Amino acid sequence: MTAAAVPSLALVSGPEEVLVERAVARFVTAAKAAGADVIRVDATGYEPGSLILHASPSLFGGTKCIVVRGLHESPDELQLDLLSLLGGPLDDVSLVVAHGGGMKGKKVIDTLKKLGADVVDCPAIKSDRDKSDFVMKEFARARRKITSDGVRALVEAVGKDVRELAAACAQLVADTEGTIDDAVVDTYHGGKVEASGFRVADAAVAGQAGEALRLLRHAIATGVDPVPIVAVLASQLRQLIKVGAAGRGSSAQLAKTLGMAPWQVDRARRAVAHWSGDGLAVALQAVAAADFEVKGGGRDPVYAVERAILTITRARAGH
Template sequence: MTAFGTALLVSGTEQLLAARAVEARRKEALAEQPDAEVNRLDASELQGSMLAEVVGGSLFASHIIAIIDDVGATPPEVVDQLVATAKNPGPELCLVLVHQGGNKGKGLIDKLKKARIELETVAPIKSWEVPKFCQAEAKRQRVGLTTDAANALVAAIGTDLRALVSAISQLADDAGGEEIDAKLIGRYFAGRADVTSFAVADAVLAGNSSLAMERLRWALSTGAAPVLVTSAMAAAFRGMGKYLDAQGMRMNEYDLARQLGVPPWKIKDYSRNSRHWQSGGVAAAIKLVAAADADVKGAATSAEYSLERMVLGVLAQRRNAAR
């Protein structure tokens, strides 16, 4: 199938995937017609005869690749003309329309869908699917990424796809063709303040008091903001609370991860630690974390003392639950 004589609507909020979809169609069209002219502009600029100029041929190129961003901002008087062009683009036009999702320009989008314009949806990737995305991205960059490494990378970076792609690119360069494992991820991100905060929460959740205190002091000494520690603790114990509430459900770890909105590897952490926690202990821990969060935001004179008291208090709740 040729790219010319077609119109593609790329719709959704995930900008990285949207950009890739647009670039893939542009490359496909240029592979067919290397001398094609590429015109790209924002839909809000489609005033007067601008649409005809963008999609029409020129003295220098007969084939046109027209990319119109934020199509939801198309001026009302141009909507019908744009729909007609998308419906019948002509054999020398490759038209790509980019919609950022939401209700902006809903009338136009409905008309384009009714006209059966080719649609590529780029919805955000669910949190439990992000590790698989990382492995696919590593494969795309011709490097291996173990499952443990993918999970460690998401724990270190978060779920922002652009940040993950950038990190994988750097890791791939430094791996020298070797498979990326969890140890390499650990070496890369050991000094990140937000990562060390989550390491504190993991140690507390596991009930390792000496490691938790060691990691807390290390986090603070390496510049982690106290509020990052309380944030990581809150996330960890909210997740454990949800896990305990959902334990009676007959679901595999992937369905349970989807239910809780966490990556599958987190389910294994919660499962391993859940026998030492009860719902009442988790609720008490969350209250302690909330109090510490207020302290580090100004209610107390020593943030370090407040965090140490929080960690010890939460660990006591775990010990009480284990009795």
């Protein structure tokens, strides 16, 4: 966005805080480049009338950019002041409003849209498909290449938190050269809890009992809790069941339907060919039992995971 592109009205809408912060920052940077003074207004502790006061012409002239955060949790007074401000001409004032979702503040949103505000959508990034898309966009924005295996490895390693995922992308862009693949990601993030859990699950689902147990013991020795490992085992088995029942279609089509990333569909398709329906049922029951034990229902959580792994690999072998 250039200085000349500063809009008089902007609406940043959606719950994904990382995207909201970036969008607001772009508008603020453009406003500063155009010589505007930036005034920030938070919904929390808002004093009635202060918005109108901020928007009033200055004795020294100049332009202003008023940023209102948290419209979705704003008091009625702030909403009324916003509507009052939007009801008249905005001389030398640009207004950026951020709304995290929900019905509160809807009248302000509708008014902003009716007046032609620039709208930036910041939808929640929840599913692995969403996170994979986010990673690919991060690297495309930085004009860097990342392989599909690299995307998978990064989402598995740090995908629990979008802010951490964004930071991991930025670190890889800054610290590496060339195309980023799973080996590069593993060098930087292979020791994370999620990455350890996925390695154990990959080996177990592939029927590699010895390797799965070795990876499990290494993970436990480095401080990984058994609970997230069991959660990953359960997640991968559920993906096999979903993909196995979905029938034919391209990976992209199934991914959209099932709420998965295309690489997850591809991985599940390769794996499910070696499983029977009965085998998957046995494996899922074993993971459910392990989940109960690692969350306090058993005496030895590590042994519970080991037993589940052995049951899973035997169930696959019985295909």
